[in-house]
Amino acid sequence: MSVTAAAGFRAAGVAAGIKSEGRRDVALVVNDGPSAACAAVFTSNRCKANPILWSQEAIRGGSISAIVLNSGGANCYTGSFGFQTTHQTAEAVAAKLGIGAGDVLVCSTGLIGVGDQSFRDGVLRGVELTAESLSDTAEAGDEASLAIMTTDSKPKRSVREGEGYVVGAMAKGAGMLAPGLATMLVVITTDADLESAALDRALRAATRVTFDRVDSDGCMSTNDQVTLMASGASGVTPDEAAFTTVLTDVCADLARQLQQDAEGASHDVTITTIGAATEEDALDASRAVARSNLFKAAIFGNDPNWGRVLAAVGTTDAEFDPQALDVTINGVMVCRAGTPHESAELVDLTPRDTSVLIDLHAGVSEATILTNDLTHDYVHENSAYSS
């Protein structure tokens, strides 16, 4: 159950030969309306893939009836041939569905530089196959979520019910998780009846505190896109704030699933900074720790090395007195007011869930970043990925 949980949507996920071994690699999600409202957020990476360039233009029209996604190739830095492939993909979907190409979003994921004739053939074959097998069943939604996987070990899906409407979603992402609006491919569908402008506000509010706060390895993708489509099939127009809450819940659930499936990770690390002068300060401090390879390697080694936490916090411009900092790891306050406090030997780092709490003692704001440890498996997966 994912993108077909909400009424008004059909989906499909097929194996079109882009990936080897008959794995599913093309997904199509169609909004049958009555509304074609849509919003999307895109990677803030300036080196954007062809599908991103296409989708950013297409969404300007304000209505979108279909989104087609492929794994097995990013179609990024593939030149004008690559952009033509994206264009042809949208045209092919449009022809099959009897809509305009400008009503079709395109997403790709995989290796940068992959986008040759064989890739194009695969994607277009996938369009044919998916268009012919579209269905509103739970299975169809599940198959679509399988077709967008890359190094994911499992599909990511989430469904929540609001008052008289449903929000369902699928996501892929297992590495290159870092902020910049989106950092993964996500398709969210709802049968609530909301205009595109309202969807856009809700989506930005939701991603700001969920996907933008997953920072697994500090790397930002060229292809990421989070798309929210509303069919209006429930006939219910929810209060925008209430809808935003449900949507945020879905996004938070998916963000957590992304963290838990991060490449090679052995710990899911929640880094919360409290006592900050501003939310921005709290984010900066949490993110600096999340990006410290030394800290992340220590957590892999079950070593509650709080010195590496402080060394990372010290690189930020956040407001704090260096001698007032507290650090608590898994409930043990190992550093209080800049001085060793409870024994680090009391910290149990054997559970996968790990929490680091930093108190800046400079205000009342706080923020949390979800990250992972740096492991041998991370190095292995990312040194062997493209071979």
Added chain:
Amino acid sequence: MSVTAAAGFRAAGVAAGIKSEGRRDVALVVNDGPSAACAAVFTSNRCKANPILWSQEAIRGGSISAIVLNSGGANCYTGSFGFQTTHQTAEAVAAKLGIGAGDVLVCSTGLIGVGDQSFRDGVLRGVELTAESLSDTAEAGDEASLAIMTTDSKPKRSVREGEGYVVGAMAKGAGMLAPGLATMLVVITTDADLESAALDRALRAATRVTFDRVDSDGCMSTNDQVTLMASGASGVTPDEAAFTTVLTDVCADLARQLQQDAEGASHDVTITTIGAATEEDALDASRAVARSNLFKAAIFGNDPNWGRVLAAVGTTDAEFDPQALDVTINGVMVCRAGTPHESAELVDLTPRDTSVLIDLHAGVSEATILTNDLTHDYVHENSAYSS
């Protein structure tokens, strides 16, 4: 041959019991003058160790006659007891040499949070032992360079001759190499006769293009300090620009040694960005690539993954057209104008020396960052370090 190469300096390096297995852990370098001119640059980390806090105050007087350094403990975040230890260390050196404590710089390196009574006893014992074995021989300089090693696999030394004067140096650093002025412990001595203000200008000019451009793992230390002491014993007052050139040469030599001994590295990666609108843009682009774990893991896997280069460049604010970028790895232009060019299979990544050249096509400025790959050994060393 290191800090005793220049006339007017004595040094010693002893085993005082801070580190185990009888390894040397305390070094003392004394400037016998006639001049006591000195300059130093310090870590820009806001979480500074006690010796940094001490040395930053001491150097304000403008004259320094001795520097004492220990490995085996950072004396950082060790509370007021730790600061008293640093103060007592300077006092002990001063008493032995018949100078003021304010003429003594102190450096520590090792684990944050280590600075208890046993550490204090060890450092003070080291002061006694080094003061009694000071010598101006090459061996004494070599022993001092051994006493500051932590995870270094070898000592780092460099000596250059100017016109009528000598510059000699020792350094330690094998991880946590990132910019912020200094990023390691370095002591440089010269028998040239230059005032502290001139030394300061020369040192900042030299470190800006050498130590500040080593970025092995993006992590910044709490304890780093680069110190330059001038005895004036040669009687030669060199032209400041000529002296800066010699000094920069020494710093570049040491920076390269630091890169080559980075923890667990299997490739020394030189990342040069050319065609930038400003030097700052070139630095930002090179540094973004140097900090991409995905890129660094790919290099470890001998995978010339230029997509990860572009994805990192895309996160910067540097001026460029994303479709105009060229990437050349070890002489093979794998991406030209944002399109796959020469086959990545032509790139030979088996040599340890690796070069990445990025052309932004936006100007004439350029800058280079020295970094390393991300390896299993890096993860291993840094997950097991404090146990």
